[in-house]
Amino acid sequence: MEIPYTVQARPDTGLYNAKLGIWLFLASEVMLFGGLFSAYVLLRVGAEPGMWPHGWLNVTLGTINTLLLALSAITTLLAWAACKVRDFTKFKIFHACTILLALTFLGIKSYEYHDKLIHYEIKLNNGTFADGHLVEKSPDFDLAKKTGTVTLHGHIVTDEKELMDLRSPEAKSAKHEEVTVAATDIKSMGNYGPRHNTFTAIYFTLTGLHALHIFGGTLVIFYFWAFGGAMWKTDPERFTNRIEVSGLFWHFVDLVWIFLFPVLYLT
Amino acid sequence: MSESEKPVSLQSYFRLCGVVFLVVLCTTSAMIATSFAHIGDGWTLKVALILSIAVVNAFLVAGYLMHLLSEKKLVYTVLAFTVFFFIGLMGLTMWAMNDFPPGTAAH
Numbered sequence: 001m002e003i004p005y006t007v008q009a010r011p012d013t014g015l016y017n018a019k020l021g022i023w024l025f026l027a028s029e030v031m032l033f034g035g036l037f038s039a040y041v042l043l044r045v046g047a048e049p050g051m052w053p054h055g056w057l058n059v060t061l062g063t064i065n066t067l068l069l070a071l072s073a074i075t076t077l078l079a080w081a082a083c084k085v086r087d088f089t090k091f092k093i094f095h096a097c098t099i100l101l102a103l104t105f106l107g108i109k110s111y112e113y114h115d116k117l118i119h120y121e122i123k124l125n126n127g128t129f130a131d132g133h134l135v136e137k138s139p140d141f142d143l144a145k146k147t148g149t150v151t152l153h154g155h156i157v158t159d160e161k162e163l164m165d166l167r168s169p170e171a172k173s174a175k176h177e178e179v180t181v182a183a184t185d186i187k188s189m190g191n192y193g194p195r196h197n198t199f200t201a202i203y204f205t206l207t208g209l210h211a212l213h214i215f216g217g218t219l220v221i222f223y224f225w226a227f228g229g230a231m232w233k234t235d236p237e238r239f240t241n242r243i244e245v246s247g248l249f250w251h252f253v254d255l256v257w258i259f260l261f262p263v264l265y266l267t
Numbered sequence: 268m269s270e271s272e273k274p275v276s277l278q279s280y281f282r283l284c285g286v287v288f289l290v291v292l293c294t295t296s297a298m299i300a301t302s303f304a305h306i307g308d309g310w311t312l313k314v315a316l317i318l319s320i321a322v323v324n325a326f327l328v329a330g331y332l333m334h335l336l337s338e339k340k341l342v343y344t345v346l347a348f349t350v351f352f353f354i355g356l357m358g359l360t361m362w363a364m365n366d367f368p369p370g371t372a373a374h
Contacts, residue, residue, distance in 0.1 A: 014339040023342050027349040034353045038360040046366055054310075059302075062297060070291045070328075074284040075333050084275035167303075251333045258324045261295075262317045266302035267310060 007237045022245045026252050029213075033256055036206050040263065043198040046160050053199045054267075056165035056192075061112055062265035065105050066257065072101035073254040076221070076247040084242040086234055091243070095225040098250070102218040109211050115257065116192040116200065120152055123187045130156050130179050134191075143183055150178045150189070203264055210260060213253045220246050287327055294324045 005017045013020055044052055122130040132154015141148030147178035155174050157163060165171060190196055194204040224243060231239040298320045306313050330336045
């Protein structure tokens with residue numbers, strides 16, 4: 001039995017099935033990300049004065065990722081347009097570009113995550129804080145047994161608030177060098193992972209969910225790129241509709257990043 | 268007829284995409300410049316400005332790349348409901364921000 005309205009628009013809705021489906025799905029996605037954005041607002045407004053981080057994320061990398069996603073949205077649109085004019089070769093080229101741009105985006109995001117996961121804040125017994133990127137832990141380092149040492153490339157501050165605004169003149173002028181701390185001097189130690197504070201928690205949640213969407217979208221686009229030839233030969237109009245639907249999802253993912261970038265990196 | 272049903276010219280899409288990318292480049296630069304500029308005492312004004320620029324950016328992507336400027340009525344209806352519930356979601360969150368139940372500590 002043939003499924004109706006996979007190519008032609010339904011007379012009552014004016015849309016083919018998949019297009020109505022993707023718009024309903026995107027509406028639910030708006031609410032999913034909307035819930036997390038409202039959580040961000042709640043956490044940010046509820047933070048104690050001076051305790052919401054600024055300048056913790058690399059603006060250069062965020063900007064590169066913004067432009068990569070914008071370019072990938074454009075190549076997705078061009079891939080669809082190439083299908084419309086029945087140029088399968090150009091479709092393959094544009095979609096290959098989309099896949100490469102998406103993978104580069106994910107690579108940069110992974111680098112950023114890695115940078116946060118090797119960044120440590122150590123609270124010392126004397127009340128000061130050692131903060132920086134992990135250089136090495138001595139082979140016998142064990143925080144529970146209080147043995148060994150840990151070396152960071154960073155600096156020591158007296159107040160945790162000094163670590164919050166990395167755009168402040170004090171933070172910019174701080175001298176970073178190798179700091180070695182004995183386990184016996186450590187009160188607590190943790191990296192800048194999701195458990196560090198509410199900012200890193202919402203940062204990893206929002207960007208992680210977004211990265212999952214990028215990954216899923218890339219898989220779908222790759223499937224059409226690698227195995228789409230068969231349907232293209234038999235039913236090019238239906239294939240073109242599939243490219244439009246996957247493109248709408250991809251543009252939505254770009255839209256989410258358009259708000260994630262300023263909210264997390266610039267404010 | 269929605270945009271996706273009209274006859275397509277690859278050349279015209281190249282031009283459109285070129286313009287959209289240039290504007291995205293400009294708006295992104297404007298957001299970064301605003302972020303590092305000395306505007307006002309705190310972050311409130313900066314955040315408002317940056318998010319306003321982001322909305323322009325989003326309009327471009329949704330309007331031109333997603334063809335929302337010329338879509339069917341049903342898509343607009345779905346989106347109208349989405350906007351309504353989204354505003355409710357954000358609005359109720361902010362409305363409840365300082366609404367601490369009696370007997371609980373406010374920070």
